[in-house]
Amino acid sequence: MRELTYNEAALEAIAEEMRRDPKIFYMSTDALPPLLKEFGEQRVKATPITEAAFTGIGIGAAGCGFRPIVDWRQVTFCFVAMDQIVNQAAKIHYMFGGQVTFPMLFRASVGGGGLVAAQHSQSPYSMFMNVAGLKMFLPSTPYDMKGLIKTAIRDNNPVISFESSRLMGRRGPVPDEDYTIPLGQADVKREGSDVTVVALAWLVHEALAAAEELAKEGISVEIVDPRTLVPLDKDTIRSSVRKTGRLVIADEAGPTAGFSAEVAAVVTEDAATFARLKAPVKRVCALQVPIPYSPVLENAVFPDRNRIIAGIREVLDAKQPAAA
């Protein structure tokens, strides 16, 4: 199969959808050259640096029958548009009794690794998960990216595409033919029987490397990639944990009230899954600090394959909670 980068897969999905549906248009500071070239300035708009304004403009156009794509570039830059995201986009369909739909795709890169310090290395998706009325996903492969973006563009709700900046140039197979991936469907990226690792984005790849390493010792790791954050595929996560009895959650964001906390709750609040747990749930996350610049400090903050391995060993060594 041919290969595309993560970023190319996103652009290909968008271009295909824009060809299919003339109601789709694109807004970002700096027009993306390949889209601008194909679709022209009417449909690919370079905005002033006004995220609050062009997010709101997107909402208005969506309510009037268009399907805007609002590209904030880095998630960092959408914080100036929080009113439009939280008070408007997320609530407007519900608040007005479902009269009209607001189909929108928001794009936002997340994550660290670039040594660009606190403001430009953020993974704040759980802040958005906390807002009812927004769907969102965070893919780990070019294949998932393309399929999820297409679904999101066709969805009649605001959907945020969180995109890992560490993965932008990473290649992977993407079929030629049209396909979509439903929102809310996790993907088991590796099957195993001793421990479940639920990981997101870049950490899916780190978890795969960790699993490969541990396989040499006969430890069998199952890796679940939720792909979609809202709606979350609870069934796949729970059934994996019921099988393995152990759970490690790997997330590039900090742990506090985070995605990892949500997954831990999803597993422990389900009686059938809880009953099968052989060890406490382990979270392998970033430290709960703003991300520092210096490489020594940045490395100290982010989880990686070694910390996932350490986390897995910890749950394998742990006693069953009831027996403790």
Add this chain to the structure above:
Amino acid sequence: MALSTNLSPDKQREMLRQMLTIRRFEERASADYLAGKIYGVVHCYIGEEAVAVGVCTALGGNDRIISTHRGHGHCIAKGADLNRMMAELYGRQTGYCKGKGGSMHIADFGIGMLGANGIVAGGISIVTGAGLAAQMEGKGGVAVSFFGDGASNAGPFHECLNIAAAWKLPMIYVCENNMYAAQTAAAQTHALPDVAARAAGYGIPGIVVDGNDVFAVHQAASGAVDRARSGGGPTLIECKTYRWRAHTERKGQPDPRDQAEVEAWKRKDPIALLERQLRDQGELDDPGLRAIEGGVMSALEAAVAFAEASPFPLPEQATDDVFAA
């Protein structure tokens, strides 16, 4: 073009020294970035040095400024220590931010430099708070917001100009109009060519100056400082200038600008202009220039040596300073 000023020759030579310091510092930062000794992202100010130096020369030690993502020039013009600046770029413990900030986040509150900032227009309200503080302190201090043409389209610019005008805050808003916001030309995103024209909407003076003429910038800033100190309220100064280098130093970063346009602006080099002016006045000769250059280079070499000799932070320091004691 002839520059004119009534500043003393010593002061003029000092301005030249500062502008040269900014340029050489950034030439070094760019080279060290490409060599992998400086990380993340570096935005160079080269070509715009007259703005920071012209404005800061009009300020006193107790006045405060805020910067942008393109912050080295403002730091140097306000008197920041090159050693600690370079150490910050190198990610060392001895840097201004203990290695936590890097190029985009250098601050020195001790000299009234309230920080470079990675969010476009993010500093405008913060420094308006410094203007409010100066007004409440009642000691005649002023505050200066440096920001780009791109930032002038963002909400905080408009919101703060209105508040500062309504409250008569001792503010100077300095728009560095280098005609581009990242890859997008200002002509595509601005309804009017002059940002300064917007001042009329807030009932304050809006002045357009040649941002490559350090004396013109200085003169406009001095007038605005006088007005602010005497309770007259804010001024908007738009400095027309140009960045010579790409938006960032990142490898492979495209620069969509017309090369002829870049070359034309390089012929209006603010440093060459000032140098020629000093020579024409008989205030600078070859040995004099060599002495200034030599001083700049030895300070820069000392800063690099300081940075290189400084230790990296310890991993456990990642959790320091999340909360104040």
